[in-house]
Amino acid sequence: MTPRFAPGVRLHEDKARGRTVVMAPERMFVPDEIALAVLRLVDGKRDEAAIVAALAAQYDAPEEVIAGDVKALLDDLATRGALIRG
Numbered sequence: 001m002t003p004r005f006a007p008g009v010r011l012h013e014d015k016a017r018g019r020t021v022v023m024a025p026e027r028m029f030v031p032d033e034i035a036l037a038v039l040r041l042v043d044g045k046r047d048e049a050a051i052v053a054a055l056a057a058q059y060d061a062p063e064e065v066i067a068g069d070v071k072a073l074l075d076d077l078a079t080r081g082a083l084i085r086g
Contacts, residue, residue, distance in 0.1 A: 001085045003051075003074050004044035009082045011039060024082050038073055042083065048074065 005011075012023040020036055022029040031039055037058070041051045052070050056063040077083040 002044065002047045003042050003078070003083045003085050005042060006081055006084050022077075022082055029077075029080075029082065034069070035073055038070055048085075 006024070009022065009024040012021050014021050019030065022031060022039065037055060038051060041054055046054070048067075048070060052063050052067045055061070055066050055070065059066070074083060074085065078085050
């Protein structure tokens with residue numbers, strides 16, 4: 001599956017607070033550094049496996065360990081309406 005941000009949802013650099021947030025209509029999510037690393041790879045072109053592979057290479061970690069965390073994060077944000085998994 002290829003995740004993408006739902007309409008009206010985007011990553012936003014909050015310069016006043018020095019952090020990146022997920023902006024959605026009438027709500028905002030503040031991702032931690034791990035979630036942010038995943039969300040920066042959500043571009044509507046990479047599928048979940050490509051995101052996992054990129055993170056495994058970046059952090060020199062086993063894909064099978066990363067895959068569970070990535071799936072949980074993407075599932076949670078899809079449930080909240082911030083992501084679409086197509």
